[in-house]
Amino acid sequence: MKLKDKVALITGGSLGLGKAAAFLFAKEGAKVIITGRTESSLQKTVDEATQQGLELDYMVGDVSDEQRTIETVQHIIDKYGKIDILFNNAGVLFLGTTHETETEIWDKTFAINVKGTYLMSKHVIPHMLEKGYGCIVNNSSILGLKAVPGVAAYNATKGAVTQLTRSMALEYAQQGIRVNAICPGTIETPMVDNMLDAMPDRDAAEDFFKSFHPMGRFGTPEEIAHAVLFLCDDNVGFMTGTMLSVDGGWVAK
Numbered sequence: 001m002k003l004k005d006k007v008a009l010i011t012g013g014s015l016g017l018g019k020a021a022a023f024l025f026a027k028e029g030a031k032v033i034i035t036g037r038t039e040s041s042l043q044k045t046v047d048e049a050t051q052q053g054l055e056l057d058y059m060v061g062d063v064s065d066e067q068r069t070i071e072t073v074q075h076i077i078d079k080y081g082k083i084d085i086l087f088n089n090a091g092v093l094f095l096g097t098t099h100e101t102e103t104e105i106w107d108k109t110f111a112i113n114v115k116g117t118y119l120m121s122k123h124v125i126p127h128m129l130e131k132g133y134g135c136i137v138n139n140s141s142i143l144g145l146k147a148v149p150g151v152a153a154y155n156a157t158k159g160a161v162t163q164l165t166r167s168m169a170l171e172y173a174q175q176g177i178r179v180n181a182i183c184p185g186t187i188e189t190p191m192v193d194n195m196l197d198a199m200p201d202r203d204a205a206e207d208f209f210k211s212f213h214p215m216g217r218f219g220t221p222e223e224i225a226h227a228v229l230f231l232c233d234d235n236v237g238f239m240t241g242t243m244l245s246v247d248g249g250w251v252a253k
Contacts, residue, residue, distance in 0.1 A: 001029030002233050007080045008032050009073075011063050011120055012090030013056075014041040016189030017139065020221035021087055021228050026054040028229065030085065033057045033076055063090045063116030066123075073123045082131055085232050086124045088117040089139045091157075093191055095198055098152040106153045113157035117164060125168075125177065134177040135232045138165045142185045142247045148212070151195075162243055169241030178240040180231045185212070185247030187219045213248030 008025045012018040013034025026032045026049060034056055036042050042058040049056045059075060061068045076083055091113045094105045117138055128134025143151065144158035161181065168179040186192055186209045199205035210216055227246045230236065245251040 001027075002229065002235075003085070004029035006030045006084040006232075007076070007082050008085035008087065008232075009035070009076060009083050009120075009124065010087040010089055011035045011116065012139075013058070014038065014045040016191060017184070017187065017221050017224050017228075018087070018089040019045055020225035021089065022056055023049060023052070023054060024222070024225040024229055025085070025232075026056060031055075031057070031080055033059060033080075035059050035061045035063070035072055036090070037062050063088075063120055064111035066119050069116075069119045069123055073120075073127070077127055083124050083127055084131075084134065086120060086134070086136045087139070087228060087232075088120055088136065088161075090116050091139060091191070093151060093154045093195055095150055095195065096152060097150055101153050109153040109157050110160075113154070114160045114164070117161055121168060125172070128177050129172075129175055132176040134172075136168065136177065136179045137228050137231050138179070138181040140165065140181040140183045140243060142183050142245060142250050144181070144183055145243060145245065145251055165243065166241050173240055178231075178237070180240060180242045180244060182224060182228050182231065183243050183245045183247065183251070184224050185219055185245075185250045186210070187221060187224055189221060192218070212250050212253075214250070214253065215248035217248065219246060219248060 008030040013022045014036040022032050022034050039060045046056045059072050061072045140161040141158040143155050144162035147155045165181040196202050
């Protein structure tokens with residue numbers, strides 16, 4: 001088991017990519033704690049894991065709330081003694097060109113996608129520094145490397161996550177902490193479903209987004225989870241500051 005005896009914290013862990021990563025990490029021997037804003041959703045994911053013979057722990061929290069983030073991290077340290085892996089996965093996406101995006105939506109997108117990644121890292125890293133070991137994976141996006149029209153706030157936040165990842169990787173490269181980002185293409189998740197549903201013609205929108213991927217399909221949460229596991233594997237210990245594209249060939253175009 002690649003993550004035997006490791007303690008992993010996954011934000012946004014009750015749905016989509018976070019849920020798939022939580023299940024995979026548990027199968028690989030990690031003690032996994034998931035966070036999210038909705039307790040019923042977290043409990044449902046924990047129950048589903050239990051039915052599969054897996055054990056997950058959860059804490060309700062909003063990554064954009066610094067006090068709640070501090071409490072979450074401290075609870076995990078008190079209970080498990082360490083945090084080896086942090087997967088900053090929580091994120092939101094709203095449609096809108098730059099001039100159409102309401103300021104409230106812009107602020108909310110940055111609060112969760114960027115500030116949330118910063119806050120959770122800020123309060124986990126000191127504990128990793130104490131141990132001289134840590135692995136952080138930030139969920140950026142193919143849109144942290146490229147851009148598409150109509151999701152201005154999301155494009156901007158994922159560009160910020162990409163640069164924050166590079167900054168963190170350089171800051172802690174000699175202190176035992178590796179920091180990488182996963183850059184998924186369009187993945188079959190509730191967030192993508194909601195985005196497509198919000199468009200005037202869902203079928204046309206789906207075809208449009210599939211056209212970006214040379215493979216001609218969307219990815220699955222499980223495919224992304226295995227890529228995140230790869231980034232957390234000590235066997236790739238020389239890997240830091242990388243934006244790992246798992247995008248059906250999109251970035252190669």
